[in-house]
Structure formats: C-alpha cells, structure tokens
Amino acid sequence: xxxxxxxxxxxxxxxxxxxxxxxxxxxxxxxxxxxxxxxxxxxxxxxxxxxxxxxxxxxxxxxxxxxxxxxxxxxxxxxxxxxxxxxxxxxxxxxxxxxxxxxxxxxxxxxxxxxxxxxxxxxxxxxxxxxxxxxxxxxxxxxxxxxxxxxxxxxxxxxxxxxxxxxxxxxxxxxxxxxxxxxxxxxxxxxxxxxxxxxxxxxxxxxxxxxxxxxxxxxxxxxxxxxxxxxxxxxxxxxxxxxxxxxxxxxxxxxxxxxxxxxxxxxxxxxxxxxxxxxxxxxxxxxxxxxxxxxxxxxxxxxxxxxxxxxxxxxxxxxxxxxxxxxxxxxxxxxxxxxxxxxxxxxxxxxxxxxxxxxxxxxxxxxxxxxxxxxxxxxxxxxxxxxxxxxxxxxxxxxxxxxxxxxxxxxxxxxxxxxxxxxxxxxxxxxxxxxxxxxxxxxxxxxxxxxxxxxxxxxxxxxxxxxxxxxxxxxxxxxxxxxx
Numbered sequence: 001x002x003x004x005x006x007x008x009x010x011x012x013x014x015x016x017x018x019x020x021x022x023x024x025x026x027x028x029x030x031x032x033x034x035x036x037x038x039x040x041x042x043x044x045x046x047x048x049x050x051x052x053x054x055x056x057x058x059x060x061x062x063x064x065x066x067x068x069x070x071x072x073x074x075x076x077x078x079x080x081x082x083x084x085x086x087x088x089x090x091x092x093x094x095x096x097x098x099x100x101x102x103x104x105x106x107x108x109x110x111x112x113x114x115x116x117x118x119x120x121x122x123x124x125x126x127x128x129x130x131x132x133x134x135x136x137x138x139x140x141x142x143x144x145x146x147x148x149x150x151x152x153x154x155x156x157x158x159x160x161x162x163x164x165x166x167x168x169x170x171x172x173x174x175x176x177x178x179x180x181x182x183x184x185x186x187x188x189x190x191x192x193x194x195x196x197x198x199x200x201x202x203x204x205x206x207x208x209x210x211x212x213x214x215x216x217x218x219x220x221x222x223x224x225x226x227x228x229x230x231x232x233x234x235x236x237x238x239x240x241x242x243x244x245x246x247x248x249x250x251x252x253x254x255x256x257x258x259x260x261x262x263x264x265x266x267x268x269x270x271x272x273x274x275x276x277x278x279x280x281x282x283x284x285x286x287x288x289x290x291x292x293x294x295x296x297x298x299x300x301x302x303x304x305x306x307x308x309x310x311x312x313x314x315x316x317x318x319x320x321x322x323x324x325x326x327x328x329x330x331x332x333x334x335x336x337x338x339x340x341x342x343x344x345x346x347x348x349x350x351x352x353x354x355x356x357x358x359x360x361x362x363x364x365x366x367x368x369x370x371x372x373x374x375x376x377x378x379x380x381x382x383x384x385x386x387x388x389x390x391x392x393x394x395x396x397x398x399x400x401x402x403x404x405x406x407x408x409x410x411x412x413x414x415x416x417x418x419x420x421x422x423x424x425x426x427x428x429x430x431x432x433x434x435x436x437x438x439x440x441x442x443x444x445x446x447x448x449x450x451x452x453x454x455x456x457x458x459x460x461x462x463x464x465x466x467x468x469x470x471x472x473x474x475x476x477x478x479x480x481x482x483x484x
Contacts, residue, residue, distance in 0.1 A: 112159025329375025
C-alpha cells in the first residue's frame, strides 16, 4: 500500500466509509481485518451487515465429510455468538443479520437462541435463516426428508422468539408430519418478507393455504402440494412456483394479491397433464414481469384467442421470458402473448434441449407418459395486428433454422416500433458437455452467413430493426439475469 504520513490510505478514510466497505464482506473476511490494528478491531463491532454462512468456512468444494460438517457448523455458532456479544446493545442498528447453516445436531438451536437474545436486546431490521440439509435434494430419500422435517420442528419449537422476528426464511428437503405445520410457520413468523420452500411437503397430500400480512416474496420449488392457494397476501409482489404435482386447472390459485407484479412458473408437463389458461390463472392480477419455464418438454400453456378477460390480465405486462422451450417446434403460438399484451416492451425466449436435465431413455419416457410431441399449434385470428410498444426481442440459443427465422419475421412484422433483435449463440452447459450430448450449432458465425440470415428475416419488412448476432460472452447484464 502507498504510505501517507506514516499510515496507509485506506486507514485514513472516515469510519463510516470503512464500515461501508466491511459491510460488503462476509463475516469471516470482515473479522480478519480486526488483526490490522485497534481501530480495525473496533470497526468490526459496529458493522450493519452481518452475513454468517457455513459455506464460507469450507476448506474445499469437495464433498463434505461428517467431521468437516461438524467443524463448519460449530464455526457458525462461534462466529454468531462472538460477533453479537461484542456489540453494544444500545449502539448501531443491525440492518441485516443473516445466518446460513446445516440442520445437524443442536447447532440450529444454539444459533436460534443466540439470534433470539440479540433480537430482544438490539435493534435488528432484517433477520434471515437459511437452513440446509446434509444431503442435497437429488440424494434425499423419503426417510431423509421425514428425519429432517422432525429435526426442523424441534428447532422451530425451541426457538419461537427467533422465528417470530425473522424477515427471511429458506427451507429445503423437509417433510412435515403435521399437515398444518406450514400454517404454523406463517402464523409464528409474522415479520416474514420472504419465504422459500425447496423440495418440501407434508405427509398428507394437502392444498396449501397461504395467508400473511407482510410477505412480499414467496418461492415454492419442487414441492408436493395438491394445490397452492395464495389466499390473502396484501403485500406480495413476487412469486415463484416451480414443478407442481397436480394438474388441476389452475394448479395455483391467486386470491387477494393486489401488488403482485413478478410471476415465475415452471413445470415438466407430461402427456396427460392439462394445459393451463393464463387468463384464468392470472385473473384479477396486474402482472408486469412473467417468466414461463418448460424444462425442454411439452408446452403446458394453452394459447388463447384475445378476449376481454385475457386483455385484462395482460394489460400491464412489460416483460415476458419464455425459458427452455423444446427445440424444433413452431414458435408461432407465442404470438398470442404479444397480441394480448399491448404494453409489452421486452420479449425473451430460450429455445434449447438440455439432455442433462431430460429423461433420454425412450422406454422410461413411454412408461412415465412423457409427450412425444411437445409443441402446440395456434392460428392467429388477427393476422394483420400491429404492436406499438415492443422494442426488444431477445432469443437465446438461436439457430438459422426455418422455424426460428420465420418467428423473428412474424415478430418484426407485427412490432412496428421494434428497435433491436438480439440473437445469441447456444448457451454453454457443463453437464451436457460432460455427458457428450452437445449437438452442433447452426448459429450463423461468418459474416456471409449473418448477412444471408438477416436478409431472410427482413426482406419486405419495414422499418428495419437492428439485428445483433452475439456469443454468450458478449451478453449484457440485463440479458444475463434473464437466463439465471
């Protein structure tokens, strides 16, 4: 470091700037600065952002042994107790206290008691628990989930004070013996703003009723509930609903959700599953950002002709993102969204098959009733309609095949104010590469190929939108966030 009057330049900065810098580090990294000087050691006791994660204490990214798991969980307990003990109860407000740990032994209860005491003695604006299980989702048996569920219930019952003050809670791989336990969580955690379930369920196949006064974001992924009813969530703005088990119409019921703006729906549809009418599913909402995922399998959305009901659902829609559309099928059906959403500004599409995620064995596909035909047909009743707000069309994994080129022409012809068309080459997938399942791409690489493809897309269509052929490494941040 450069020296300035015998001191380094960083140490000459005001305390509030140094604290702001330390707040951007995890607790383990921030704690290491305390050895620099007495001043730095004092700063670590006034941080406003405290993020303590078991994974920050991992020695390597390899599989975690039992001994390693005990060590890192113990490190989380020690760090949590040490950091909170050094703080002045009447001092600076803790803007965020986030702890992430594994559901193992008595460690969660120790953390829960420590956080509960801190909530009672200090000013904490936001408190978060992220609870991981020893086994990851793909390796969890039903017995594992039952065992993890029982452990979490014990943790929950022992630490009600801590849960009562939480603003964010993420749970995974839990099966609850009591069918109403999710309701118990919602009833106790009255301050929750975010609630996430990954691979969770109850022993009885139930309809999940969700009511909460403060919840603004809800994520339900790979959970086996008969149906999810978002009955009363006056502050809900975002929801993710992925891989539902039942195919009633609709599988998700939206009640009082007046602020809901961002919706993400993803599923693997089998041949017997019913199509979902978005006009029914999203009725009486004001969604602005809609993400629909298809897991490279059958299209489960029912294309609809424009009706007053559909128009009322899509009237505020600004962004649509269609993810993992199966390859090789006509894309004209997506135009029904464009016709129904006059305010749509950005339209994203990813057209790709992921062998690493798909069932590739044909006998198993037939036995489990996967669809042989994944596409869907739709004939527009308004072939000459014009869209005036769409300015960006973004297609990931573009190939110069007839059905893709034709679709770009359809959109360009309808969207009279379209400014930019971004066409990206195939996205890299490490798992597919590892399986040696990568197909050769037909993305136009040479200047000659690009000129030829552009000519096919634009011939006879005015005005001309700018067409960008890009590789994923050139992807902008706003596009990148749409494929995560």
